[in-house]
Amino acid sequence: MTIASLRETEAGDTVGAQRLTDGIHLVVDALKLNEVEAVYGVVGIPITDLARLAQASGIRYIGFRHESAAGHAAAAAGFLTRKPGICLTVSAPGFLNGLVALANATVNCFPMVQISGSSERHLVDLQRGDYEEMDQLAAARQFAKAAYRVHRAEDIGRGVARAIRTAVSGRPGGVYLDIPAAVLGEVIDAGLGAASLWRVVDPAPRQVPEPAALDRAIELLASAQRPLVVLGKGAAYAQADDQIREFVERTGIPYLPMSMAKGLLPDDHPQSVASTRSLALRRADVVMLVGARLNWLLGHGDAPQWNPDVKFIQVDIASTELDSNQPIAAPLVGDVGSVLAALSERTGPGRITVPAPWRDELAARSADNVAKMSKRLAAAETAHPMKFLGALQAIRDVLRDNPRAYLVNEGANALDLARNTIGMQVPRHRLDSGTWGVMGIGLGFAIAAAVESGDPVVAIEGDSAFGFSGMELETICRYDLPIVTVVLNNSGVYRGDAAASESGDPAPTALQARHDLMIAAFGGRGYRATTPDEVTTALREALALGKPALIDCVIDPADGTESGNIAHLNPKGITVQR
Ligand code: ADP
Numbered sequence: 001m002t003i004a005s006l007r008e009t010e011a012g013d014t015v016g017a018q019r020l021t022d023g024i025h026l027v028v029d030a031l032k033l034n035e036v037e038a039v040y041g042v043v044g045i046p047i048t049d050l051a052r053l054a055q056a057s058g059i060r061y062i063g064f065r066h067e068s069a070a071g072h073a074a075a076a077a078g079f080l081t082r083k084p085g086i087c088l089t090v091s092a093p094g095f096l097n098g099l100v101a102l103a104n105a106t107v108n109c110f111p112m113v114q115i116s117g118s119s120e121r122h123l124v125d126l127q128r129g130d131y132e133e134m135d136q137l138a139a140a141r142q143f144a145k146a147a148y149r150v151h152r153a154e155d156i157g158r159g160v161a162r163a164i165r166t167a168v169s170g171r172p173g174g175v176y177l178d179i180p181a182a183v184l185g186e187v188i189d190a191g192l193g194a195a196s197l198w199r200v201v202d203p204a205p206r207q208v209p210e211p212a213a214l215d216r217a218i219e220l221l222a223s224a225q226r227p228l229v230v231l232g233k234g235a236a237y238a239q240a241d242d243q244i245r246e247f248v249e250r251t252g253i254p255y256l257p258m259s260m261a262k263g264l265l266p267d268d269h270p271q272s273v274a275s276t277r278s279l280a281l282r283r284a285d286v287v288m289l290v291g292a293r294l295n296w297l298l299g300h301g302d303a304p305q306w307n308p309d310v311k312f313i314q315v316d317i318a319s320t321e322l323d324s325n326q327p328i329a330a331p332l333v334g335d336v337g338s339v340l341a342a343l344s345e346r347t348g349p350g351r352i353t354v355p356a357p358w359r360d361e362l363a364a365r366s367a368d369n370v371a372k373m374s375k376r377l378a379a380a381e382t383a384h385p386m387k388f389l390g391a392l393q394a395i396r397d398v399l400r401d402n403p404r405a406y407l408v409n410e411g412a413n414a415l416d417l418a419r420n421t422i423g424m425q426v427p428r429h430r431l432d433s434g435t436w437g438v439m440g441i442g443l444g445f446a447i448a449a450a451v452e453s454g455d456p457v458v459a460i461e462g463d464s465a466f467g468f469s470g471m472e473l474e475t476i477c478r479y480d481l482p483i484v485t486v487v488l489n490n491s492g493v494y495r496g497d498a499a500a501s502e503s504g505d506p507a508p509t510a511l512q513a514r515h516d517l518m519i520a521a522f523g524g525r526g527y528r529a530t531t532p533d534e535v536t537t538a539l540r541e542a543l544a545l546g547k548p549a550l551i552d553c554v555i556d557p558a559d560g561t562e563s564g565n566i567a568h569l570n571p572k573g574i575t576v577q578r
Helices: 003-009 023-033 048-056 067-081 092-108 136-141 153-168 190-195 211-223 233-237 241-251 274-283 296-301 336-346 356-382 388-400 413-421 442-453 463-469 472-478 515-521 532-545 564-569
Strands: 018-022 038-041 060-063 085-089 112-118 146-149 174-180 187-189 227-231 255-257 286-290 311-316 328-333 406-410 430-432 457-462 483-489 525-529 549-554
Touching (some): 023 048, 060 472, 067 430, 092 136, 187 190, 388 457, 430 442, 515 525
16 A cells, blocks of 8 residues: 555555554654654655644644754754754755754754655665655764664654654754655554554653762862852753752852853842953852853863863763863763752852852952943944944843743844843743854744743844844744844844945945845734834834734944954954955
8 A cells, every 4th residue: 555545545544454554644643652742844755744644633833944944943942841852854955954953953962853754765875866865864974963764664663762862861962863755655554553652751861970079079169269150051951940049049159151041040140250251261260060061162161261270060961071171170970950959968058158359359340341331331322323232222121021032142243242231031041053153043943932932032133144044034924923033234244334346246244135024025013123212112012912023123334343252263364355
């Protein structure tokens, strides 16, 4: 029997004396058994029926315009829920488009499974030139935490279980699951099929270090003159908010939140040293990293950004992360929740104290920095044309009244300035370009946040960054999601005031768009704002409506720095005429 004839008879029907099922039904049944509630994808051969059946079976299917955005949505769903986000793609080109997101999920330690249909193995492997021919498994392997292929319908349950387990256990990441068209269409006995499925039990088991390892860390913290805790997005992912707060507040240690850890404790918490980050890193003598890697975002732990004599404690689920950049004096391998609970339990009252001179030093520098920033903000408030900081202050004030709103953020200046201007009050409500500093996550992340939570989302986008996923405005409108996209439009990559070349072509960094008109084409509400007051009015109205909206903020084309805060990563060479 073929898949087409099975569709006509419906799986589960009796053909002769036998009840039957097929690969597509088994995939959907396996996902349901593992409590998958949403699938993000783009349909086409050979997975269109899979999406239809998932939807008919009660799984929410969100259909995108590009697989990369669908994949980013699945990755964000994984980060927010601690369950692997599922992305569904078609063969070869669709698969490759999704692979960017799978790789990004892996780099960011977000659990995700990309399930892709693929072409016929007997044609692909002999390179006979099949429709969308590609050895997808081989391609995926180098970009994912793991990659598996299912060859028989009876192995679909095993493949799904294995993919889910691998995605969430240990250090989370992206897993690729290849299911060729022939397997999706394979018909088998329904009883055998049902018996081949299983539900993954305890997919991310708790993991606690030895008491001696805990005591080593406590000893170091107790001896510190200038201790510091750095909270990373692994801490946010762990959903150990109470344990983190308890440990930080009980010890009184100053803490620095990495961008996606903002809100684990509210950003106006008295122990936060976000406003005196450079001093904290340069002076701290014992630093406890909690779900944060010493990668480029933390200057690899090197002097002069860091105190050359600093001693590190590192809490991480992945033992191989430790010693990757600097010696780790006290390794704590385990999940953040269990480790911090155990540390709190073993730290007697008064055992760890923070010397007053350290607190005073940080407080004095923080007061200086806050005063300097206030001057910049005040100047931007009245500037015309509008500056990034003018628009961002307006957004900040509206968001203060809407703490449940998720904030998605990407761009160069739009990312750096929004991160520093807008405080977060709630854990896991800030999603951004992450470890790669990647552009294109914006609308996919926003869609996942809205779908998974039902809460409003504000996506603050640089005009260049927005372009990578801009067509997903249609997806937002089609599913009527409460997402307000705010484009900080300075008409260019970095800035929009570069002169055209002598040939008459626009400068490489030039852009032009009326983004408010774009969303109108899809049925959403577009606003154009040229002053901070107009931003405030539009954002308040859009959030109150709870409907798809876009605010095109017209920013001074001369505002913005090349590459934002990371200009030093550009090659030096000979200066190019700007
Ligand atoms: P940031 O960019 O915010 O500094 P990173 O992505 O560099 O954060 O670091 C996240 C780290 O958190 C990774 O090394 C990852 O292994 C770790 N991690 C992820 N989940 C957990 C968990 N549940 N418990 C402990 N560590 C975790």
